[in-house]
Amino acid sequence: MRNLALKARPIEDDGEDHLSALDFGRIATLIEGEAGIKLPPGKRLMVEGRLRKRMRALGQADFASYCDFLFKQGGLERELTHLINAVTTNKTDFFREAEHFDYLVDHMVPNLVASRGERNCLLKVWSAASSTGAEAYTLAMVLNDLQAQRNDFRFAILGTDISTAVLAQGRRAVYPAEMIAPVPPEMQGRYVMHPRRAGARREVRIVPELRRLVRFNHLNLMDGSYPFDRDVDIVFLRNVLIYFEKADQEAVVTRLVGHLRPGGYLVLGHSESMIGTSLAVRQVAPAVFQKL
Structure with a gap:
């Protein structure tokens, strides 16, 4: 009997622009080193979602261009604060754990x-x-x-x-x-x-x-x-x-x-x-x- 189970399609195959595994790893390493915050591979879609608005503000066409700007074109120094703002989690409530x-x-x-x-x-x-x-x-x-x-x-x-x-x-x-x-x-x-x-x-x-x-x-x-x-x-x-x-x-x-x-x-x-x-x-x- 033929196995009809569907395999999960890799993120890169969904037709959307995504961070490469290499670029995500570079960003994750940078954020952990600068802010102490861990970004495991399971956070890649979350990071992408938060960075898209920032990329549009800079006029970057895709994640590859954005990462080239960060790591190859000297943009990291002026972009680091915006990058940290984008990817850090800021869950908060009034009277939390009252x-x-x-x-x-x-x-x-x-x-x-x-x-x-x-x-x-x-x-x-x-x-x-x-x-x-x-x-x-x-x-x-x-x-x-x-x-x-x-x-x-x-x-x-x-x-x-x-x-x-x-x-x-x-x-x-x-x-x-x-x-x-x-x-x-x-x-x-x-x-x-x-x-x-x-x-x-x-x-x-x-x-x-x-x-x-x-x-x-x-x-x-x-x-x-x-x-x-x-x-x-x-x-x-x-x-x-x-x-x-x-x-x-x-x-x-x-x-x-x-x-x-x-x-x-x-x-x-x-x-x-x-x-x-x-x-x-x-x-x-x-x-x-x-x-x-």
């Missing part, structure tokens, strides 16, 4: 304020892979409400990311209206502005009083050192280590812990295990670690 914000209110801030012994002390909070800013502004909402209740601390929030495109959106603080659905209604009333006239796409903006409490800076977590304060109270680094190799995970966490003051907190994503057992930290809640 139990971390509950722990912040119930434990982190009270412990930090008590240990400081200062009147109206300044708490420094760092969203180390901030993407478009949803995490940073969630922190600002939660801390601003808590500050109004306690009236015994101040706070400042830093958001950093490797993608200049998402940092620009974070600074604008404009989001699709449906994205704020996880924000409690009472917080939406205080911290979210709606347009007076509805446009084709419903968008909202974070209020200026909150935007002033958050600043955004470019940072590649793969850099050997970070040009930021070393007395940070809380670092959020959630759902980014999963894209890194083990050695890079440990190096990044080690550097970030070095920026925490003693007693400060590191918050990872629930899908991530603690990296670097030799670090001077103790686990105090799921995916939450305190520097000794």
